[in-house]
Amino acid sequence: xxxxxxxxxxxxxxxxxxxxxxxxxxxxxxxxxxxxxxxxxxxxxxxxxxxxxxxxxxxxxxxxxxxxxxxxxxxxxxxxxxxxxxxxxxxxxxxxxxxxxxxxxxxxxxxxxxxxxxxxxxxxxxxxxxxxxxxxxxxxxxxxxxxxxxxxxxxxxxxxxxxxxxxxxxxxxxxxxxxxxxxxxxxxxxxxxxxxxxxxxxxxxxxxxxxxxxxxxxxxxxxxxxxxxxxxxxxxxxxxxxxxxxxxxxxxxxxxxxxxxxxxxxxxxxxxxxxxxxxxxxxxxxxxxxxxxxxxxxxxxxxxxxxxxxxxxxxxxxxxxxxxxxxxxxxxxxxxxxxxxxxxxxxxxxxxxxxxxxxxxxxxxxxxxxxxxxxxxxxxxxxxxxxxxxx
Numbered sequence: 001x002x003x004x005x006x007x008x009x010x011x012x013x014x015x016x017x018x019x020x021x022x023x024x025x026x027x028x029x030x031x032x033x034x035x036x037x038x039x040x041x042x043x044x045x046x047x048x049x050x051x052x053x054x055x056x057x058x059x060x061x062x063x064x065x066x067x068x069x070x071x072x073x074x075x076x077x078x079x080x081x082x083x084x085x086x087x088x089x090x091x092x093x094x095x096x097x098x099x100x101x102x103x104x105x106x107x108x109x110x111x112x113x114x115x116x117x118x119x120x121x122x123x124x125x126x127x128x129x130x131x132x133x134x135x136x137x138x139x140x141x142x143x144x145x146x147x148x149x150x151x152x153x154x155x156x157x158x159x160x161x162x163x164x165x166x167x168x169x170x171x172x173x174x175x176x177x178x179x180x181x182x183x184x185x186x187x188x189x190x191x192x193x194x195x196x197x198x199x200x201x202x203x204x205x206x207x208x209x210x211x212x213x214x215x216x217x218x219x220x221x222x223x224x225x226x227x228x229x230x231x232x233x234x235x236x237x238x239x240x241x242x243x244x245x246x247x248x249x250x251x252x253x254x255x256x257x258x259x260x261x262x263x264x265x266x267x268x269x270x271x272x273x274x275x276x277x278x279x280x281x282x283x284x285x286x287x288x289x290x291x292x293x294x295x296x297x298x299x300x301x302x303x304x305x306x307x308x309x310x311x312x313x314x315x316x317x318x319x320x321x322x323x324x325x326x327x328x329x330x331x332x333x334x335x336x337x338x339x340x341x342x343x344x345x346x347x348x349x350x351x352x353x354x355x356x357x358x359x360x361x362x363x364x365x366x367x368x369x370x371x372x373x374x375x376x377x378x379x380x381x382x383x384x385x386x387x388x389x390x391x
Contacts, residue, residue, distance in 0.1 A: 062099035071129035077391030111343035112189035116250035124249035127345030143386035151312035153299035176264035191284035202272035288341035322363035331379035
């Protein structure tokens with residue numbers, strides 16, 4: 001950090017510079033001559049003990065007063081009582097402490113930009129979350145309830161590959177950020193599909209970030225993630241196509257871990273310790289242009305036996321004056337929803353979030369294209385509701 005400090009000053013930065021860290025981490029994260037601030041979730045006198053060791057002649061600044069915390073998939077919905085916040089803020093004011101509140105009411109991370117936490121285990125942040133149990137609020141803008149959408153067509157991921165830009169051919173796996181796509185800038189978000197031919201079974205080992213479905217041809221045989229890097233490949237009678245579909249579930253944006261956020265397959269792929277070679281790699285960023293190309297694809301009628309990974313196509317009828325609404329995918333498993341080619345965000349049946357916020361501004365009058373990318377088991381319909389359900 002001293003290097004960054006000097007770099008900013010040498011480039012003519014004259015504004016106030018500061019550091020921000022936990023109440024204990026301030027001992028390692030402060031710089032002489034720079035205002036040190038801390039992050040806390042409640043007012044306690046001893047919270048400032050370490051801060052006073054590194055600076056005694058400057059005002060106290062709380063860079064982040066946490067009124068709640070992130071919701072992550074599979075966890076609880078995190079809220080804090082408004083009275084607790086009032087009491088804490090009152091103590092700040094009486095003590096003449098400056099502070100920022102993070103976050104006052106939460107919000108929505110559209111698309112793939114949800115981020116993640118890592119306190120010993122990588123956890124993906126949900127698409128929408130709100131942190132504070134507030135007192136009575138002004139009346140909300142009315143939301144709409146639209147007819148349920150029953151997707152009538154689906155397209156297996158394997159059939160959609162021909163509508164991507166050409167794949168990357170490589171002797172070894174390449175992580176997402178290092179793929180030669182986007183004018184050499186790599187891929188930031190989404191999925192990457194790795195394919196190679198194998199002619200024998202055994203123990204597959206691959207380090208993936210963050211989660212991967214493994215297939216032999218089109219048959220799903222298992223999953224890999226941070227906690228599981230090994231998978232038994234059954235005996236094969238003839239050469240098969242090994243497919244590893246890796247999803248970036250969000251990057252950690254704090255601490256030293258920010259340096260270790262490369263996604264995709266991040267090392268060799270081996271079977272019985274022998275490295276595999278000859279990979280065809282597909283970049284699946286799922287941008288609007290990709291969905292425009294899918295309109296010419298050979299979609300199939302939905303049947304009871306259709307399984308993901310696949311795209312499911314339907315029409316949301318919003319009437320002449322679309323308004324905000326919330327989508328609910330009650331019997332779906334895991335995936336993303338795209339409205340008129342725009343990525344609304346992730347759904348996942350493990351919760352806590354159970355609805356997706358759909359702004360009325362994203363909708364056209366009358367008919368709207370809705371595509372669901374489902375990783376495993378599709379549901380029968382997509383419901384709308386006028387109330388969010390975050391837990």
